[in-house]
Amino acid sequence: MEEQNATKAGKVFEGIKTSLPKLDIFDPSVFDIKAVIGALTLFGLITYLIFSFYMKKVVSADDFMTDLGISFSDFELPDEVEEYYEAKEKAKNDIMSLKNPLLKRAVEDLVVIMRLQREGPGIINLYKQAMIGEKEWRGFKQAEKIINHEIEQVQAEAELIEPGFGKLIWQRASEIRQALILRRQKLEIEKLQKNE
Secondary structure (H helix, E strand, O other), X not given: OHHHHHHHHHHHHHHHHHHOOOOOOOOHHHHXXXXXXXXXXXXXXXXXXXXXHHHHHHHHHOHHHHHHOOOOOOOOOOHHHHHHHHHHHHHOOOHHHHHHXXXXXXXXXXXXXXXXXXXXXXXXXXXXXXXXXXXHHHHHHHHHHHHHHHHHHHHHHHHHHOOOHHHHHHHHHHHHHHHHHHHHHHHHHHHHHHHO
């Protein structure tokens, strides 16, 4: 019984095999389809290779970021950081005399922090879209690490000067920065009024 079922199944599959048309590689209709598919595949591959080579060359230059003035590859902390450490070296035992140099350092750090906050999302977007290269991306990530370390350092130094000052230093630095901006604007307005 099983042999009869097996032979019936074999005949069914043989019928299917013979009912399919034979595809000849030299048949013009088959040859044309393969040629078109092959040509399109080759064209797509060549286009992709040229585009990726071009993008690597353009993006690896990274000079356009520097030209725009938003490059982080040569990021440095403000000079006030070094000035603070020089003042600290001179002060030795007079810790309270370091409050003003530390505030000055924090005020200048705020400029850098605000720049990173303002430009950071754009840099991340550009990197995700492969519009900036690895060099610039690494520079940005390094700048973030440096400024995060600087924030921690300023807070630690503030705590050494006066317990609890570490929590307040950034607020105080922001107030000082705003006052400086207002003073600068007032002086510019007075200059303009004198010139008129």
